[in-house]
Amino acid sequence: AQSVSQHNHHVILSEAASLELGCNYSYGGTVNLFWYVQYPGQHLQLLLKYFSGDPLVKGIKGFEAEFIKSKFSFNLRKPSVQWSDTAEYFCAVSISGGYNKLIFGAGTRLAVHP
């Protein structure tokens, strides 16, 4: 069965530190990849997505992610985090095309200390 794994369940950083959250998926075919963020008390929001083309995608708020097909990975990065980045981050995969039937990872809770 298809699955998504996020390596870190809980990450604590100081402001200005660099961030990388790992995401790996298991599926051999074509996938669409997503990172969602959930700020405390708010809805899930789309950070960025990969459908095709340049494997390095840029999202909102300075986040980027790189799709490495050979490693089945889609890691999320940000060079310098801020306190306002404190949130839960979910990696998701769609194998049905577009935004259909998203399969989510377990999430990574990021805490950024001033």
Added chain:
Amino acid sequence: GAVVSQHPSRVICKSGTSVKIECRSLDFQATTMFWYRQFPKQSLMLMATSNEGSKATYEQGVEKDKFLINHASLTLSTLTVTSAHPEDSSFYICSARDQRSPYNEQFFGPGTRLTVL
């Protein structure tokens, strides 16, 4: 982006009762909505795909008679947890697909926390 609401945001009920959760797309029409369930510290798991005017498509392992889904209009889908038991306690999240957006992006509601006593 498009806005999706859920009602109620939190509900506590007794074992054996039924609970209805509403999911509304506020500023767009959604022929397709999705219902997810999230356990503490776990991922969102897709329960079913709700299609306006037709029967919902349930994921493997989800009891369709337990989790009744009705998508009677283009802006409203409801999930009814029938004869709820403590193991049904969870966070239920809906999303609605906006066909106006590229690739029919899904927009998520804020979730409903169900506690069954």
